[in-house]
Structure formats: C-alpha cells, structure tokens
Amino acid sequence: MKAISRRSFTKQLTKGAGAAALTSHIPLACAMKSSTQKKKLGVALVGLGSYSTYQLAPALEDTEHCYLAGIVTGTPEKESVWARKYNIPAENIFNYSNFDGIKDNKDIDIVYVVLPNSMHAEFSIRAARAGKHVICEKPMAMNVAECDEIIKACEAAGVKLGMGYRLHSEPYTQEVKRFVREKTFGEILYVSADAAYRSTSNPGQWRLNRKLSGGGALVNMGVYAIQSAIYATGQNPVSVSAQEFSTRPEYFKDTDETITAQFEFPSGAVANIMTSHNVRANRLFATCTNGWFELDPASTYIPLAGRTSGGPLDFKQESQQKLQMDDFAQHILLDTPNVAPGEMGKRDMIIVEAIYASIAKNGIKQHLDFKTNYGFGN
Numbered sequence: 242m243k244a245i246s247r248r249s250f251t252k253q254l255t256k257g258a259g260a261a262a263l264t265s266h267i268p269l270a271c272a273m274k275s276s277t278q279k280k281k282l283g284v285a286l287v288g289l290g291s292y293s294t295y296q297l298a299p300a301l302e303d304t305e306h307c308y309l310a311g312i313v314t315g316t317p318e319k320e321s322v323w324a325r326k327y328n329i330p331a332e333n334i335f336n337y338s339n340f341d342g343i344k345d346n347k348d349i350d351i352v353y354v355v356l357p358n359s360m361h362a363e364f365s366i367r368a369a370r371a372g373k374h375v376i377c378e379k380p381m382a383m384n385v386a387e388c389d390e391i392i393k394a395c396e397a398a399g400v401k402l403g404m405g406y407r408l409h410s411e412p413y414t415q416e417v418k419r420f421v422r423e424k425t426f427g428e429i430l431y432v433s434a435d436a437a438y439r440s441t442s443n444p445g446q447w448r449l450n451r452k453l454s455g456g457g458a459l460v461n462m463g464v465y466a467i468q469s470a471i472y473a474t475g476q477n478p479v480s481v482s483a484q485e486f487s488t489r490p491e492y493f494k495d496t497d498e499t500i501t502a503q504f505e506f507p508s509g510a511v512a513n514i515m516t517s518h519n520v521r522a523n524r525l526f527a528t529c530t531n532g533w534f535e536l537d538p539a540s541t542y543i544p545l546a547g548r549t550s551g552g553p554l555d556f557k558q559e560s561q562q563k564l565q566m567d568d569f570a571q572h573i574l575l576d577t578p579n580v581a582p583g584e585m586g587k588r589d590m591i592i593v594e595a596i597y598a599s600i601a602k603n604g605i606k607q608h609l610d611f612k613t614n615y616g617f618g619n
C-alpha cells in the first residue's frame with residue numbers, strides 16, 4: 242500500500258463519501274467507514290499487451306484508491322520502458338518464472354491478470370497462493386472447471402476475486418440496472434444484445450487460436466452480450482438455444498465467427514444475442530410493458546450512449562477502467578459489495594458452455610439451473 246498526501250486524501254474522502262452515498266451498490270455505512278481509509282492499494286498488471294498499455298495503466302494514473310505498483314511481463318524489453326514511464330522500482334518487476342516471489346512484495350496488493358485466456362487460471366491461482374487479491378480479465382478461463390479452480394484458490398488463500406467486467410462500474414449500465422430494479426418501463430418483455438467487431442488482420446493472433454483463447458467471438462465479445470441480456474432482465478436464464486454461422490472459414494479456421502443465441506428467463510422474458518468477429522455491432526435494446534430503453538454503443542470503452550421511450554440518457558463520461566479498479570479497491574478496503582465477483586465470471590462460462598453444447602446439438606435447447614451462489618442476476 243502507498244500512503245497518500247493529506248490534500249489528496251481529503252479530496253478522496255469528499256469524493257468517495259459523496260459518490261458512495263449516491264451510488265446504489267455502495268451502502269451508506271461503507272461510505273462512513275471511508276473516513277478511516279488512508280491508503281491506496283498497489284496493483285501489478287500481468288501481461289503488458291494492448292489492454293494494459295492503452296487502457297489499464299493510463300486509468301491507474303487517475304484511480305483514487307489504487308495505483309500501478311508493479312508489472313509482470315514475459316518480454317524483457319518492456320521492463321525498462323514501463324519502469325521509466327510509470328516510475329516502477331526494480332523489485333516490483335517480475336517475469337512469468339519468478340512471479341511467485343511477488344508474495345514477499347509489500348507494495349503489491351492486487352494482481353490483475355491481463356493475459357491470453359489460456360493463462361488466466363494459472364496466473365490467478367498463482368497470485369492467490371502468493372496472498373494477493375486477484376482481478377481476472379474476461380473470459381474468466383477456458384472452461385467452468387478452471388473457473389472453479391480459481392475460485393477455490395482465492396477462497397483458500399482468503400483473498401478477494403473480481404472480474405475485469407468494467408461495465409458494472411459504469412453509469413449507463415448502472416442506469417439500465419436501475420430501470421430493471423425499479424420497473425421504470427414496467428416488466429421487461431424482450432432484450433436484444435449484440436457485441437461484435439470485424440476482424441481482418443493477423444490470422445495468427447491468439448484470439449483466433451483455440452488453444453490460447455478457448456473459443457472465438459463467443460468467449461471474446463459474446464460475454465458482453467450475455468451480460469447485457471442478464472442485467473437488462475435482472476435474471477439468470479433458465480434455457481438457451483444457439484446457432485453458429487460461418488462465412489469466412491478460410492480466415493476463422495479454428496474459432497467461431499458468428500453466433501446467435503436465445504435465452505428464456507424465469508419471468509417469461511426472452512432475449513436474443515448476437516456476437517461475431519465478422520460484423521460490427523454493439524447494442525442493447527429492451528422492450529417493456531410501458532416503454533423501452535437502448536444503449537448504443539453498449540459495451541465499448543467510451544463513450545456509451547443511450548435513449549429511452551422517455552427521452553435521451555446523458556451521463557458524465559469517465560474511464561470505465563478507473564471506476565472498475567476503484568470499485569474493486571474499495572471492496573477490499575471498505576468491504577463494499579464486489580460488483581463483479583468470480584462467481585459471475587463462472588456463471589457466464591456456464592452459459593458459454595451451454596451455448597456451445599446447443600450448437601453441437603443443432604440448436605437444441607439447453608436447460609440452465611443457477612443456484613443462489615451464481616445468482617448475480619442484477
């Protein structure tokens with residue numbers, strides 16, 4: 242942990258308590274507890290690819306409750322570049338082999354795993370065993386069994402586990418959750434959620450290599466569409482049917498290109514999702530008994546936008562990654578709710594596996610039965 246100046250601490254308290262009182266997922270008791278908070282938590286990024294370089298590291302310069310304390314990289318040339326740029330001391334720089342030594346490093350409280358999907362479980366588990374809190378990027382792992390291993394390791398070590406699901410800390414998404422909770426537009430009847438982009442470059446990239454990615458569009462962008470369908474209905478699905486489409490098999494040799502899936506929810510609401518590495522789409526639309534709401538885009542970094550049958554939505558644009566990492570740091574420091582816990586990542590992987598199972602059986606409906614431990618509907 243790092244001590245922060247009295248001035249920035251006062252600023253942090255003012256902002257923190259105000260924000261906490263206004264934010265539905267942070268109870269007032271927690272806001273009051275923030276008066277005892279004096280430290281920023283140190284974060285180590287594992288994997289210094291594009292997401293760490295262009296989103297997470299810059300966001301960590303603006304976070305109020307955590308800061309970039311260390312790096313873990315398999316590319317030696319990046320060490321001095323990052324050390325200079327972010328003033329990282331040599332003892333806070335690790336590689337994949339000496340990573341376990343992080344357990345003796347007092348500056349690093351949180352390990353943030355930002356590696357190809359096949360490496361999420363290994364590094365999340367090693368981080369937990371080193372006694373560090375863990376943020377794991379999406380998708381949580383290659384399969385449900387690996388998700389269980391990560392959750393088990395974090396529980397055994399007594400450390401917190403959060404997913405890199407930045408949208409749960411973002412105001413447009415929080416507004417959607419409020420519409421559902423307060424039935425602003427009545428009961429939700431139907432949700433359409435698309436999360437897709439067109440991939441044309443470097444067919445050798447790890448995202449198109451099943452051994453490294455665990456799947457194609459579904460595990461990459463599809464996770465956003467699954468999440469949208471769930472928070473726009475406030476429920477976990479009870480069934481899923483799915484279809485796969487392939488139009489560029491010469492490019493998508495190893496992973497899925499386009500998938501559609503339909504969910505049924507306990508209330509009777511239904512959802513259709515589309516995810517693709519071949520078309521561009523980024524939208525959430527819900528029609529309800531007394532109106533409708535829409536986010537478009539719904540899951541890009543910034544800026545999101547939205548409108549409803551009652552008028553446009555307009556929220557302050559802030560780095561989603563900053564908000565997300567501050568939420569997780571406050572969960573550790575103040576025991577505020579974990580807005581994107583590991584169980585949520587596991588739930589989504591259960592749904593991913595059910596979608597692949599439905600496709601393998603020519604679209605036959607797969608039944609889902611989420612018990613209370615995965616019940617993070619909203």
Ligand code: NAD
Pocket residue numbers: 288289290291292293315316355356357358378379380405406407447453461
């Ligand atoms: P990237 O390809 O830009 O970076 C991957 C990093 O892993 C690189 O530093 C690379 O050197 C390292 N690496 C180690 N072993 C590797 C191997 N065998 N093959 C390829 N790279 C290897 O990827 P990225 O876009 O930074 O994505 C990293 C993770 O972050 C993924 O799990 C991805 O799903 C997730 N991500 C999340 C978001 C979000 O909005 N939450 C956005 C982008 C990426």
